[in-house]
Amino acid sequence: xxxxxxxxxxxxxxxxxxxxxxxxxxxxxxxxxxxxxxxxxxxxxxxxxxxxxxxxxxxxxxxxxxxxxxxxxxxxxxxxxxxxxxxxxxxxxxxxxxxxxxxxxxxxxxxxxxxxxxxxxxxxxxxxxxxxxxxxxxxxxxxxxxxxxxxxxxxxxxxxxxxxxxxxxx
Numbered sequence: 001x002x003x004x005x006x007x008x009x010x011x012x013x014x015x016x017x018x019x020x021x022x023x024x025x026x027x028x029x030x031x032x033x034x035x036x037x038x039x040x041x042x043x044x045x046x047x048x049x050x051x052x053x054x055x056x057x058x059x060x061x062x063x064x065x066x067x068x069x070x071x072x073x074x075x076x077x078x079x080x081x082x083x084x085x086x087x088x089x090x091x092x093x094x095x096x097x098x099x100x101x102x103x104x105x106x107x108x109x110x111x112x113x114x115x116x117x118x119x120x121x122x123x124x125x126x127x128x129x130x131x132x133x134x135x136x137x138x139x140x141x142x143x144x145x146x147x148x149x150x151x152x153x154x155x156x157x158x159x160x161x162x163x164x165x166x167x168x169x170x
Contacts, residue, residue, distance in 0.1 A: 001081070004063070008070035009081055019081050026089035034093045044165050045098050050158035052094030057150030059087035064143035106168060 006016040043051075066080035103119040104112040134142055157164075 001084075004067065005081060008067065008075055009078055010075040012078055019078075019085075022082060022085040023089055023092075026085055027092070030089060030093060034090075044161060045102050045168070046157060046161040046164040048094045048098045050154045050161060052091045052098070053150050053154030053157060055087050055091030055094065055154075057147045057152075057154055059084045059091065060143045060147030060150060062087060062147075064140045064147060067140040067143055102168070 002017065002020065005011065005019045009016065009019070011019065062080065063084050066076045066084070070076045099119050100116055103115040107115040130146065133145070137145060
């Protein structure tokens with residue numbers, strides 16, 4: 001994101017590094033809202049995972065559109081990055097708390113911390129895989145591929161939700 005913002009986003013005179021604060025600010029703003037929603041609306045963990053994957057995938061699809069518009073010296077509006085982080089933040093708020101909670105709940109007695117650590121290890125493994133893919137692709141094709149993969153995974157999870165719910169007893 002930093003490289004894309006630096007090369008292709010009109011930061012309105014701000015340093016391009018400032019775009020990195022959008023996600024943490026949005027996490028703080030929306031975490032309480034999402035917690036309130038989860039208290040009122042019953043949504044299964046697999047369904048939350050599916051929605052989170054689709055939201056994160058949609059953020060990369062949005063980025064692929066921005067990258068396609070950012071030809072040569074053309075810079076795109078900062079609003080593209082704001083939209084991207086909004087979708088990623090909401091996706092993260094569906095995925096991360098749910099994954100941590102499930103990894104602890106489904107763990108054998110005394111193994112909750114280890115499985116929570118394994119959850120974080122899967123995130124870093126995904127980062128490594130994404131970095132390897134990015135070493136071969138760039139720009140719109142990279143973002144389109146990542147977005148499509150995440151959306152497809154989310155749709156597959158949505159289809160599998162009833163079976164997964166039955167398996168985990170949720």
